[in-house]
Amino acid sequence: MSAPHLPKVAGIDPEVPVSTHTAAPLREIPAAPGAFIQDRLAGWVSDLTTLHELTERLAATATLDAALNELLHAGAALVGARRGLLVLERAGSTTPSTTLGLGLGPADLGHLETVERSATALGRILDGPPEAADARDGIATPDLLGDQDLDPRHREVATRLGYAASYALPLASEAAGRLGGAVWFYDEPGEPSEKQRHLVGLYARYATEHLARLTELERARADIATVADELLPSRLPRIPGVRLAARHRTGPQGGGDWYDALPLPDHALGLAVGSVGGSGPSAMAAMGRLRASLRAYAVMEGEDPVAVLSDLELLLRLTEPARTATALFAYCEPAARKVVLAGAGHTPPLVLGDRRCEYVETTLSAPLGMLACWEAPSVEFSPAPGETVLLYTDGLLRRTGDAMDRAFARLHSAAASVPKAGRHDPAAVTDHVLRAMLPDGLDRSDSTEDVVVLAAHFD
Incomplete structure (x- = not known):
């Protein structure tokens, strides 16, 4: 006597054997990722969002002055500083250098200019060879006044202006070369974290490309204006x-x-x-x-x-x-x-x-x-x-x-x-x-x- 056939339901043949490689049904819900991983993912998303917003604002600038101002403000926000200084001086160019301050008045800029360039982190970035490590990664000075080798004039100016630490970063990229540098000042001893350095480095490289385009555009406009004046x-x-x-x-x-x-x-x-x-x-x-x-x-x-x-x-x-x-x-x-x-x-x-x-x-x-x-x-x-x-x-x-x-x-x-x-x-x-x-x-x-x-x- 033959065995009875099981009924077929919805096109499924119950006689087809179940694969031995099929995973067993879940009997419990897997545990959620750890809080640490969630926090890191949330932090990455937040950092990328911030970087995107800042680069979008920079890309919207149509003049060199507006772009330099935006760069100073954005850099200060990324490294957690309140004041800053930017110098734009393209190597081999006859265009005069441009100096711009954030939270620094004309008198403050005048005091900073009295410090010998080689005695400042920004000066070493501007005057050093492009391939130097400092020219690529930036220079952090977490405790200026505690540095025994600090130039006396630099110490005097730092005390007068009330800053105790700085972080200097080159404005450079492979395509545009080195256009200048920026430095941000801290009121208290400290330095940006590794994550902050990474973010401001990415931003600075993008900003350098944008500044190079605006510089060429303004030079072309100046040439056109000169020709028009001659006509x-x-x-x-x-x-x-x-x-x-x-x-x-x-x-x-x-x-x-x-x-x-x-x-x-x-x-x-x-x-x-x-x-x-x-x-x-x-x-x-x-x-x-x-x-x-x-x-x-x-x-x-x-x-x-x-x-x-x-x-x-x-x-x-x-x-x-x-x-x-x-x-x-x-x-x-x-x-x-x-x-x-x-x-x-x-x-x-x-x-x-x-x-x-x-x-x-x-x-x-x-x-x-x-x-x-x-x-x-x-x-x-x-x-x-x-x-x-x-x-x-x-x-x-x-x-x-x-x-x-x-x-x-x-x-x-x-x-x-x-x-x-x-x-x-x-x-x-x-x-x-x-x-x-x-x-x-x-x-x-x-x-x-x-x-x-x-x-x-x-x-």
């Missing part, structure tokens, strides 16, 4: 009956906004502002060519601004057909207080005086290079004695961030609010208008717009 007038002419002032700012990538003021025959004066489309070296080069061409046309036929701009438009269309530009040229006779101007897609001048503040009504015209043949009628007006004619580029309006109609209204209000005591000084007029239009300053680094303002005050 613009080195000085403004002196013409009887009129006084001039100009302010300009070139964007970080280099732009095409320009201005000019040149003496013309018969004691006349030519004033011009303009903007070439695009940015970068190409736009700057085109701006230089356009300005030089306009100067030549102005000398030959400056009394007819329409002819000057017509010739300029023809030259642009023949030599650079893919480029557009705006321009405004004014022929001034200061003795007769007469101004004749023509504009090609450019913003209208503004006249400011004791009795009026208004835009000059100009005819609507397309920019140069937009039409097959450019020509627009000129406009003539007579500034009263003591009035100032303000020429500018649209970068001034765009920098405000407002819509163009609101920006024009804002410029009008800025000019109208010039104090009466300063209305007879063209430099004071331009500075007041810029302060009113751009409260954050003309040199704000995060703006890509060029700005040009040219003021002519008629006596």
Whole structure:
């Protein structure tokens, strides 16, 4: 008699033998990891979170000064210090060194500079060979005043400033080399723990790469600004009956906004502002060519601004057909207080005086290079004695961030609010208008717009 078959349930064949390698069922819940391991894991997560937050804040800085300040504060937080000092001096660079203090005033920095560099941990890091162990791992001085070999002047300064210990760290990486060093000061004897040294070392290496990028960026911006300055007038002419002032700012990538003021025959004066489309070296080069061409046309036929701009438009269309530009040229006779101007897609001048503040009504015209043949009628007006004619580029309006109609209204209000005591000084007029239009300053680094303002005050 055969053995009875066990019933099959849900597709499982009970006759299939159970593997002898199958683990026995759990009869109790395994014990939780030890508290020590949990604490260490929690500590690692906390350290990584802190490091991530600090590096994110550093990466958000767009200028070298902001990055250096952030580095000093973050380093102080990582090593548990309250004050610090940072020196940035790239080896082989002609750029002057930068010194920045945290919790140290100018007088404190002056006292620190009286200590011989070789007597300080930071100085040994800065002047020592890059491959030295101290230059890689940093130098901890846990008890400065207890060090019998401490330089007497260093001891005197430490006592005066009230710090008893320090930790110095190089700002170096394999890619960027050594850019400088930082030192943090403790009010009491002590030194950072091994974990703190590890974290601040990781942060410093990341910060070094970021500082190297910002240093190269600022050097490139400085080179661009220098080229732009060379393309613009080195000085403004002196013409009887009129006084001039100009302010300009070139964007970080280099732009095409320009201005000019040149003496013309018969004691006349030519004033011009303009903007070439695009940015970068190409736009700057085109701006230089356009300005030089306009100067030549102005000398030959400056009394007819329409002819000057017509010739300029023809030259642009023949030599650079893919480029557009705006321009405004004014022929001034200061003795007769007469101004004749023509504009090609450019913003209208503004006249400011004791009795009026208004835009000059100009005819609507397309920019140069937009039409097959450019020509627009000129406009003539007579500034009263003591009035100032303000020429500018649209970068001034765009920098405000407002819509163009609101920006024009804002410029009008800025000019109208010039104090009466300063209305007879063209430099004071331009500075007041810029302060009113751009409260954050003309040199704000995060703006890509060029700005040009040219003021002519008629006596």
